[in-house]
Amino acid sequence: MPELDGVHHVALTVTDLAASRAWYERLFDAQVMWEENGDGHGFVALFVPPFVIGLHTHDKTPDGDYFAESRVGLDHASFGVPDRKALDAWAAHLDELAIAHSPITEAPYGTVLVFRDPDNIQLEFYALPG
Numbered sequence: 001m002p003e004l005d006g007v008h009h010v011a012l013t014v015t016d017l018a019a020s021r022a023w024y025e026r027l028f029d030a031q032v033m034w035e036e037n038g039d040g041h042g043f044v045a046l047f048v049p050p051f052v053i054g055l056h057t058h059d060k061t062p063d064g065d066y067f068a069e070s071r072v073g074l075d076h077a078s079f080g081v082p083d084r085k086a087l088d089a090w091a092a093h094l095d096e097l098a099i100a101h102s103p104i105t106e107a108p109y110g111t112v113l114v115f116r117d118p119d120n121i122q123l124e125f126y127a128l129p130g
Helices: 017-028 085-094
Strands: 011-014 029-036 039-049 051-058 077-080 105-107 108-115 122-127
Touching: 011 029, 017 039, 085 108, 085 122
Parallel strands: 011 051, 077 122
Antiparallel strands: 029 039, 039 051, 105 108, 108 122
């Protein structure tokens, strides 16, 4: 099998590019790599080492549209962290930013902290078991 070298980027469609940009910048202390606007599409790439989060808006997105993991497409995006201690630190950071989140949950497949962005996209921080 050909080799992979991790995840380069996650691209998400959002309803309000400015609001989502500010939210993700604040959450991750992200740096803007580039922006584009025109022809019914807006885009910003945010560097969140070691990867990129791309935020897109499209004029064709219906008014009132929202994310639901029960629809075909993305279920959620998960960001790996080294261990439970890192999950505790992320929970404290989310609390400081007044971002609602689940309790940290331990399961046979790992330990997880779940939260949602302004468009209701489910995100999580995840630590492998062990």
